[in-house]
Amino acid sequence: MKVVENLKRNKMVNALNHTQSTSSKIKAKKMYVSTPINRVQEVETRLNKIFKEELDSEGSILVSYKPEVVSKLARFILGHVNRSASIGIAGETASGKSTITLDIIDTIKSFATEFEIEDAITRVNTDDYYYDRSEMVKKAGSFAEFAKNYDLDVPHALELELMSKHIKELLAGKSVYLPKYDMSGTAKRYDNYTLANPSKIVISEGLFTLTDKIKDAFDFKIYVDVRSHVQKERFYVRAKERDLGDSADGIYKNASQKAEIYIRPCKAEADIVLSGEAVRARYKAFLNKLICIVQQENFRNKEI
Numbered sequence: 185m186k187v188v189e190n191l192k193r194n195k196m197v198n199a200l201n202h203t204q205s206t207s208s209k210i211k212a213k214k215m216y217v218s219t220p221i222n223r224v225q226e227v228e229t230r231l232n233k234i235f236k237e238e239l240d241s242e243g244s245i246l247v248s249y250k251p252e253v254v255s256k257l258a259r260f261i262l263g264h265v266n267r268s269a270s271i272g273i274a275g276e277t278a279s280g281k282s283t284i285t286l287d288i289i290d291t292i293k294s295f296a297t298e299f300e301i302e303d304a305i306t307r308v309n310t311d312d313y314y315y316d317r318s319e320m321v322k323k324a325g326s327f328a329e330f331a332k333n334y335d336l337d338v339p340h341a342l343e344l345e346l347m348s349k350h351i352k353e354l355l356a357g358k359s360v361y362l363p364k365y366d367m368s369g370t371a372k373r374y375d376n377y378t379l380a381n382p383s384k385i386v387i388s389e390g391l392f393t394l395t396d397k398i399k400d401a402f403d404f405k406i407y408v409d410v411r412s413h414v415q416k417e418r419f420y421v422r423a424k425e426r427d428l429g430d431s432a433d434g435i436y437k438n439a440s441q442k443a444e445i446y447i448r449p450c451k452a453e454a455d456i457v458l459s460g461e462a463v464r465a466r467y468k469a470f471l472n473k474l475i476c477i478v479q480q481e482n483f484r485n486k487e488i
Contacts, residue, residue, distance in 0.1 A: 227258040227477060234473045245462040245470055247409050253455035256403065261478055268355050268382065270401060273389035274450050275408030276443045278418035280460030284408060284467055285389040291471045292385065299483055303383040308351055310390025310398075312365045313342045316373035327369035328431060337391070337442040344397040347388070350380075351401040357382045391443075394450035407454035410461055 231254045239246045260269050271288075275281040289305055296304030317334065324330035335341065350360045364377035392398070394405050410418075416436070423432035451457060458467075 223262060224255070224258050224264065227261060227481065228254055230477055231258055231474070234470075234477075238470055243462055243466065245458055245466050247457040247459050249456045253404065256455075257474075260403070261481055263482075265403075267357075268384055268386060269403050270351055270355055270386045271388070271404045271406065272393045272399065272402030273387070273406045273408060274391065274394040274447065274454075275389075275460060276410070276415055276447050277391065277439050278415050278422060279408045279410045280418075281389045281408040283464070284458060284460070285387060287464065287467050288387065288471060291468050291475070295475050295479075299479070301384070303381055305385040305387060306354060306380050306383040308347065308354070308362060308380070308386060308388045310342065310344075310347065310388055310393050311367065312363050312373070313344060313347045314365045314371070314373060315341065315343055316371065318366075318370050318372040321369070321371045327371060330371065331435075335438065335442070337439045337446075339392040339395045339397065339446055342392060344392065344395065348398045348401045351386055351388065351398075354380060354382050354386050355401075391447055394453050395446060399450075399453055404456070405454045406456045406458060407451045408458050408460040409451065410459070414461055 235246065235249055235254060238244050239249070259265050273281050273285050285307070289307060292305045295301070314336065317330065320334065321327050321330045324333075346363075350362060353360050359379060359381050361376035362378045362380050364374045366372040366374070388402070394402075394407065399405060419436055419439075420432060423435070428435060
């Protein structure tokens with residue numbers, strides 16, 4: 185009888201242990217699915233895979249990235265940061281930063297159109313914040329004469345404090361009137377020229393976008409890196425198109441000297457360093473992989 189009773193008791197204990205174990209697993213599984221921290225970790229894992237695969241690939245658009253940028257990106261994608269995101273892109277002249285910026289804008293706008301997202305992205309152009317020096321140009325007789333005694337390749341040639349203010353106002357959900365700088369040679373700046381409305385993303389690019397007076401306005405800091413001989417070749421192609429003539433050598437020399445002081449150190453500030461020499465289609469392909477995660481997390485009923 186004791187043997188039978190012991191067997192029954194053991195079966196009951198085993199059954200109870202199995203029930204408790206199964207219950208614990210179910211609870212653990214439910215907890216994992218419902219915990220926001222775990223959701224962030226899942227998205228981080230997927231993002232890390234995308235970044236690492238791109239970094240390790242031949243002809244990569246990535247030179248380097250800081251691990252913390254992946255965590256930050258995951259929080260924005262999941263809506264844990266309750267405001268718009270800002271992106272600042274810097275690099276030397278002829279590095280490819282404007283082309284990359286326009287490709288980013290084009291890719292995001294295409295996604296926004298497909299998914300009927302209003303106010304997806306706003307561009308704030310750093311060059312539009314050059315101080316108005318039109319009177320000085322008139323006195324000099326021409327922009328070329330003016331430029332001989334006025335340096336445009338330094339951050340204090342721009343009103344970066346105003347730019348920072350405008351970006352922060354857009355991030356706070358306010359509409360802002362942006363300036364417009366005439367690049368045709370008048371050095372005229374038209375203030376309150378363009379109405380910019382709040383959007384999901386604010387993006388800016390320019391020589392001095394990651395310098396001290398403006399860098400804190402950006403959530404994501406990107407530097408576009410390019411080898412010196414490639415950058416020089418591009419510069420002279422552009423100089424020929426702009427008919428700079430003999431002045432091109434002096435302009436390039438000054439730009440390079442000032443870049444050493446003001447622009448190249450910004451590379452250390454960047455969350456992401458992009459190659460300015462990759463095949464253009466690869467930038468969009470990489471961004472579309474990130475957009476896929478945005479779609480999966482926020483538009484589950486539609487396919488990208």
